[in-house]
Amino acid sequence: xxxxxxxxxxxxxxxxxxRAAASQTLLTVIRDQLLLTxxxxxxxxxxxxxCTVLADGRAVRSCLSLALDCDDKRIDTIEGLGEDPTMQxxxxxxxxxxxxQCGFCTxxxxxxxxxxxxxxxxxxxxxxxxxxxxxxCRCTGYKKIVEAVLxxxxxxxxQVTP
Amino acid sequence: MSKHGDFGIGKSAVQIEAQEKVSGAAQYxxxxxxxxxxxxxxxxxxxxxxxxxxxDVSSALSMPGVRAIVTGDDLQEHWRIGAFIKDxxxxxxxxxxxxxxxxxxxxxxxxxxxxxxxxxxxxxYEELPAVLSPETALASDAAVIHEKAxxxxxxxxxxxxxxxxxxxxxxEGNVDQGWRDSDLIFEARYETQxxxxxxxxxxxxxxxxxxxxxxxxxxxxxxxxxxxxNVCESLGMPMARLRCLTxxxxxxxxxxxxxxxxxxxxxxxxxxxxxxxxxxxREQDFEMVRARHPFQIRFKTGVKRDxxxxxxEVEVLVDGGAFADDSPGVLGYALLMSCGPYRIRHAYxxxxxxxxxxxxxxxxRGFGVPQVTFAGETQIDEIADALGLDPIEFRLKNLKREGDxxxxxxxxxxxxxxxxxxxxxxxxxxxxxxxxxxxENSRRALGVSCSAHISGLLSTxxxxxxxxxxxxxxxxxxxxxxxxxxxxLSQICAEALRIPLDRVSIASPDTxxxxxxxxxxxxxVTYMTGTSVLRAAAEVEQKIKDHAAEILECAPADLELxxxxxxxxKGISHRNISFAAVSGRAHWAAGxxxxxxxxxxxxxxxxxxKRASVIGLPFPQxxxxxxxxxxxxxxxxxxxxxxxxxxxWSACDVGRAIxxxxxxxxxxxxxxxxxxxxxxxxxxxxxAQIANPSLMDYKIPTxxxxxxxxxxxxxxxxxxxxxxxxxxxxxxxxxxxxxAITNAVNTALDVRxxxxxxxxxxxxxxxxxxxxxxxxxxxx
Numbered sequence: 001x002x003x004x005x006x007x008x009x010x011x012x013x014x015x016x017x018x019r020a021a022a023s024q025t026l027l028t029v030i031r032d033q034l035l036l037t038x039x040x041x042x043x044x045x046x047x048x049x050x051c052t053v054l055a056d057g058r059a060v061r062s063c064l065s066l067a068l069d070c071d072d073k074r075i076d077t078i079e080g081l082g083e084d085p086t087m088q089x090x091x092x093x094x095x096x097x098x099x100x101q102c103g104f105c106t107x108x109x110x111x112x113x114x115x116x117x118x119x120x121x122x123x124x125x126x127x128x129x130x131x132x133x134x135x136x137c138r139c140t141g142y143k144k145i146v147e148a149v150l151x152x153x154x155x156x157x158x159q160v161t162p
Numbered sequence: 163m164s165k166h167g168d169f170g171i172g173k174s175a176v177q178i179e180a181q182e183k184v185s186g187a188a189q190y191x192x193x194x195x196x197x198x199x200x201x202x203x204x205x206x207x208x209x210x211x212x213x214x215x216x217x218d219v220s221s222a223l224s225m226p227g228v229r230a231i232v233t234g235d236d237l238q239e240h241w242r243i244g245a246f247i248k249d250x251x252x253x254x255x256x257x258x259x260x261x262x263x264x265x266x267x268x269x270x271x272x273x274x275x276x277x278x279x280x281x282x283x284x285x286x287y288e289e290l291p292a293v294l295s296p297e298t299a300l301a302s303d304a305a306v307i308h309e310k311a312x313x314x315x316x317x318x319x320x321x322x323x324x325x326x327x328x329x330x331x332x333x334e335g336n337v338d339q340g341w342r343d344s345d346l347i348f349e350a351r352y353e354t355q356x357x358x359x360x361x362x363x364x365x366x367x368x369x370x371x372x373x374x375x376x377x378x379x380x381x382x383x384x385x386x387x388x389x390x391x392n393v394c395e396s397l398g399m400p401m402a403r404l405r406c407l408t409x410x411x412x413x414x415x416x417x418x419x420x421x422x423x424x425x426x427x428x429x430x431x432x433x434x435x436x437x438x439x440x441x442x443x444r445e446q447d448f449e450m451v452r453a454r455h456p457f458q459i460r461f462k463t464g465v466k467r468d469x470x471x472x473x474x475e476v477e478v479l480v481d482g483g484a485f486a487d488d489s490p491g492v493l494g495y496a497l498l499m500s501c502g503p504y505r506i507r508h509a510y511x512x513x514x515x516x517x518x519x520x521x522x523x524x525x526x527r528g529f530g531v532p533q534v535t536f537a538g539e540t541q542i543d544e545i546a547d548a549l550g551l552d553p554i555e556f557r558l559k560n561l562k563r564e565g566d567x568x569x570x571x572x573x574x575x576x577x578x579x580x581x582x583x584x585x586x587x588x589x590x591x592x593x594x595x596x597x598x599x600x601x602e603n604s605r606r607a608l609g610v611s612c613s614a615h616i617s618g619l620l621s622t623x624x625x626x627x628x629x630x631x632x633x634x635x636x637x638x639x640x641x642x643x644x645x646x647x648x649x650x651l652s653q654i655c656a657e658a659l660r661i662p663l664d665r666v667s668i669a670s671p672d673t674x675x676x677x678x679x680x681x682x683x684x685x686x687v688t689y690m691t692g693t694s695v696l697r698a699a700a701e702v703e704q705k706i707k708d709h710a711a712e713i714l715e716c717a718p719a720d721l722e723l724x725x726x727x728x729x730x731x732k733g734i735s736h737r738n739i740s741f742a743a744v745s746g747r748a749h750w751a752a753g754x755x756x757x758x759x760x761x762x763x764x765x766x767x768x769x770x771x772k773r774a775s776v777i778g779l780p781f782p783q784x785x786x787x788x789x790x791x792x793x794x795x796x797x798x799x800x801x802x803x804x805x806x807x808x809x810x811w812s813a814c815d816v817g818r819a820i821x822x823x824x825x826x827x828x829x830x831x832x833x834x835x836x837x838x839x840x841x842x843x844x845x846x847x848x849x850a851q852i853a854n855p856s857l858m859d860y861k862i863p864t865x866x867x868x869x870x871x872x873x874x875x876x877x878x879x880x881x882x883x884x885x886x887x888x889x890x891x892x893x894x895x896x897x898x899x900x901x902a903i904t905n906a907v908n909t910a911l912d913v914r915x916x917x918x919x920x921x922x923x924x925x926x927x928x929x930x931x932x933x934x935x936x937x938x939x940x941x942x
Contacts, residue, residue: 032272037193038186040412042362043444047857050362078186091184095176098823101831102644103183104190104362104412129865136857138360139413139644141830142868 007071011036012080020067027051027062030077038078038107042136049135052108053077059115078107087114090152099148101139109135113149122153170653170663171886174823178649178668179410179642188410191366191382192441199368200229200269202430202440203276204423205283206449207258207265210292210519210850211305214256217266218284227271228279230434232426234265243396245420246779247327247486248315249308250522252396252425258287259307259484260521261851262449264423269430269438292850296458296481296516299325307484307517318779320490327482328490330778331512332497334569340473340508344464348545352461352537353917354900356481356845357454357838359526360862363412365422365451366441369431377428378405382412384419384643385681386671392421393428404428406673414643415835416525419683420487422451448855452524453845455492456481457533461541464508469551471560476500476534478513483522489515492523494779496530498768501569502538503579503614503789504560509569519850525683527832531613531897532839536918539611539901544914552594553610553905554587561612571770572785576889578815578879579612579789585875586610586811590793596909598795606797606808609906611898617689617786617817617881617890623677623761624694626655626702630749632727632741634659634702637669639676640691645892646824647687653820654692654885658699660723661741677761685890688820689786692885694760701758709744709753786881788889789815792833792898796906803926805841805907806867812899813875817889822876829874829895836899838863842919 004019011034018029027044030036030053039062042050046064053062054076081087090113093099100106109132116123116131123131128149129142137145182188219231234255242248254265266283270276291305298304304325308314311322320328341347367381377399383389386406394401411418423440430438442450457478464473478496482489497511546556562568564577586592590608598606625637636655642648652666659666669676679691707718710729714721714737724730730738748756766785769776795809812829819825842861846853854860874895880887904915913928 031192035195036186037189040190040363041192041441042364043857045444045856045858048362048444078184082185094184095180098174098177098827100177100180100183101646101827102362102411102413103179103188104644106183107186110184125870129870133865136360136362136862136864138362138415138835138862139831140827141832141834141872142863142865143830143872144827146865 005068007067009070010074012076018067022068024067025063026053026065026067026070026075029067030062036077036079040104040108049108049112050105052111052135054111054115057118059112078110081114086117086156089155090114090149093148093152093155097144097148097151099140099144105135105137109137109145117153117156121156125150170656171820174821175649175653175663177646178652190363190410190412191368191380194368194380194409194439196368196370196437199437199439200271200434201273201276202427202438203268203273203280204264204426204446205266205280206446207254207261207263209258209287209289210261210294211290211307212258212287213290214254214258215286215288222268222279222282225275225279225282227275228268229436230269230430231283232267232429232433236429238398241396241398242314243392243421244486245488246317246490247320247322249311250485252429260519262521263484264426264450267426267430267440269434292519293325294518294520294847294850296479296518299516299518300514307519321778325517327486327515327517328493328778329514330494330497330780332569332774332776332780333510334774335508337473337475337508337510341464344472345467346548347462347464348541349460349462350541350916352459354457354533354536355918356456356523357526357843358448358845358860359415359417359453361413361415361417364442364444364447365418366439367424367427368437368439369427370437371431371435376403376405377431378407379424379428380407380409381424382418383408384414384641384683385679386641386673387639387678388419388681389421389424390673393425396425397428408641408671411641411643414682415527416683417451419525419681444857445855448860449521449852452487452522454526455489455523455530455533459534459537461537463541463545465545467549469549469556469559471504471506473508474501474506476511478534480513480515481518481520481523482515483518483520485522487522487524489523490779491781492525492530495781496534498569498780499531499614500534500538502535503562503612505562505566520847527835527893528896529684529893531615532836532900535611535613535897536900536904539898540904540908540916543905543908554583554592557612558583568787570768570780571773572766572768574787575883576817576879576881577787577789578877579791581877581879582789582791582813582815583612585813585877586791586793589811589873589875590795592793601797603801604797604799605910606795607906607910609794609796609902609904609909611792611901611905613790613894613897615685615788615890615894615897616784617685617788617884618764619684619686619781619784620680621761621763622679622690622694623759624691624698625677626698626758628702628741628745628756630745632745633665634661635667635669636695637676638691638695639671639679640687641671641682643682645828646821647682650688650820650824651691651695654695655699657886658696659703660725661727665727677759685892685894688888689884689890690764692888694762696885697760698758701760702756705756705758706741706744709747710739713739713747786884786889788817788891788894790894790898792902794902794906796903796910798907798910798925800929803922803929805903805920805925807837807869807903809871810869811873811875812895813877814891814894815877815879816891817881817884818878818887819876820886820888825876825891826874828891830872832893832895833872833899834863834868836896837867837903840900840903840918840920842921844919
């Protein structure tokens with residue numbers, strides 16, 4: 001049960017090998033072994049969204065993802081997206097719009113918003129509220145987050161539809 | 163001469179920590195790692211009330227990777243803590259008093275190993291009868307939860323007896339005369355539920371002992387100084403042997419003010435002689451920290467036919483849980499605020515606090531005021547309706563005004579509540595008709611409420627150092643719990659010294675180097691610490707001028723600070739010298755480094771003994787009143803009973819908004835936390851056990867439940883004593899939310915709901931009852 005296997009992750013562009021037990025989650029591996037701490041353990045149950053990371057570009061709960069299942073997957077945390085123009089636009093909008101207070105939910109919130117804008121570059125307010133509804137925030141009342149995501153969407157260059 | 167606001171205040175400066183928070187670099191307690199660090203885990207009590215007969219830790223200790231185990235046997239009997247009544251040990255000692263209480267703890271090489279070992283500790287208990295409600299607790303034959311309560315150290319006359327933890331009463335005027343002077347008397351009972359704080363970051367701590375036996379402690383906290391005092395008292399340690407520091411805090415709503423697992427982490431680190439990090443799971447955070455008190459409330463109000471309030475009696479019965487914690491304060495403060503912001507000549511407000519075998523209840527944003535405001539403000543609506551008065555007009559007629567006194571006799575220095583009411587009335591389009599057009603299957607109405615809070619309490623300080631290059635280091639000891647106080651205090655400092663905000667840095671709170679600060683709690687940091695910052699800056703300014711006067715060969719009084727870190731001869735701005743030059747001289751030639759400092763304690767008396775008589779605990783010195791008015795537009799689905807807040811307007815009189823965007827953030831966040839309290843949040847006990855200690859089963863508002871239109875309105879009735887006129891905003895915005903929402907539901911459905919939360923089931927029940935009554939009436 002406690003036997004560990006080697007898992008190969010492409011994390012923030014770097015290929016790393018980690019050892020994980022069958023029961024170990026992606027969250028514990030990236031936090032305790034790789035010391036990437038932007039993904040937070042808020043509930044360890046998939047209910048709060050603070051542990052959100054991107055797996056092959058999709059927003060997933062790293063507390064519900066078994067590390068061994070992520071073998072050969074591309075994992076992105078917010079630490080690795082600092083140079084991405086969409087993420088930078090979102091970060092700027094969060095900062096100028098006051099879209100965070102304590103900041104504990106913010107990495108997960110930004111990644112969920114990033115995944116939304118990747119799939120839907122011009123979301124409506126309802127789209128934003130629905131897409132982020134799995135990410136909890138206890139500080140802001142959500143209003144400034146919605147405004148920041150909509151503002152970031154407006155600020156992004158309009159993609160040409162093929 | 164430039165006006166206030168040219169440098170720091172009144173501008174929405176971005177949070178100083180913005181870049182680290184959006185990049186994922188911000189480090190919270192769980193993100194800290196130390197070389198050679200162990201992980202902690204806690205064993206919790208399975209019983210609500212039981213004697214601990216013995217522990218067997220041998221098999222747990224022999225498990226791989228286990229380095230230390232601590233139990234109540236590691237504590238001395240007199241090492242008890244508590245802000246008001248010293249009734250609690252760091253770990254259960256002798257008895258357990260609620261399901262989930264920390265009984266023992268383990269330090270091991272991994273968190274999984276620590277948890278497995280904690281589960282392997284064997285404890286023999288002798289079960290005792292559990293007392294699970296305040297009524298049963300106060301019955302004469304109830305099992306006593308604290309047999310030695312009479313020996314406990316208490317900071318006021320508590321009246322403790324049996325399971326009565328404490329009681330408090332206020333009397334002003336003559337309430338019996340008040341009933342005689344009233345034309346109509348309204349009386350009803352109300353009930354509010356336990357609410358969980360759910361800061362997104364669970365509580366945790368990291369402790370490390372150095373080779374000399376001195377301990378450093380980082381933790382999720384709202385005050386490094388309260389952590390220091392509590393840990394030392396609970397472990398019999400001299401305070402000089404413990405240094406408390408803070409990482410970033412993943413929000414605190416009262417849950418992180420008094421201690422949680424800090425003493426346990428320190429005990430483990432001292433025993434293992436290695437650093438130990440102990441982070442609670444979400445379930446443990448629900449079961450072991452604290453929650454908002456459930457209140458049972460009776461409100462009786464007398465009024466004249468013309469709408470003048472005359473008399474009020476308030477009686478509350480509060481479940482305090484197993485330990486007093488902040489409960490006596492919550493009871494006293496709730497009573498102090500229970501007559502609301504109204505002129506009521508005759509008042510008698512009294513209440514009791516009971517020990518029960520449940521998790522302790524404690525400080526939570528609003529500190530008892532959301533509970534009594536729910537009762538008081540829904541009753542005010544009921545009275546207005548009975549008198550045929552518009553609820554806003556009725557409130558305006560009875561408002562306290564500037565120059566009036568609060569219950570107890572304390573003067574109110576500034577009061578912008580009438581403007582708050584006016585602003586929400588206009589913004590919401592409120593007319594005499596509060597019912598909005600019904601939907602196909604829904605009813606809809608507006609509801610209003612008013613409330614008040616305070617800004618000043620206990621003691622605080624600030625130190626400002628002018629560094630050699632003329633930049634500034636501000637050190638206050640105030641923990642920024644996410645709300646942005648580091649930014650606001652830096653703005654005040656920049657404004658006072660007329661320098662750009664980026665020339666001010668703020669030190670992280672550290673009991674080794676920061677001036678004392680009681681805590682980031684009671685809505686007090688802007689008002690209390692901001693005042694210290696302003697006065698410390700004034701001392702720095704004077705010292706700068708003293709140096710500059712010698713350099714420029716003039717009198718200090720002839721000098722003024724001019725923008726950009728310069729001091730100049732008044733009116734001759736080119737005759738100036740830089741802060742850098744002044745500070746260089748002070749460091750290397752004359753006078754010594756420039757340091758300004760200030761500390762104070764809020765000393766305005768709560769009670770004027772000529773006006774009011776009090777038994778128990780009124781906070782003796784508390785004040786700096788702030789005010790709020792809310793209008794909420796609520797829609798009720800008649801087939802499901804589900805309530806939805808479509809729009810809301812919340813106007814807060816904050817004195818002066820140092821950072822308007824952060825003020826809005828507080829108002830919006832408080833509204834949505836209050837919406838959860840009003841509509842669905844409730845910790846539920848199944849027998850002695852919390853039935854929903856998880857975010858799967860305990861729902862907080864999401865993006866979907868939060869109103870799509872939420873308008874924060876800032877009213878600035880400047881306080882003569884606050885920094886630049888500022889008062890507070892941290893708590894005021896939550897107090898009246900449940901009342902405003904309930905008033906809307908009551909109006910829409912023509913009912914009187916008196917119990918929170920307004921779950922679909924409860925609302926549907928009253929809809930069905932109303933329909934049955936109407937049917938019966940038709941049948942007759």
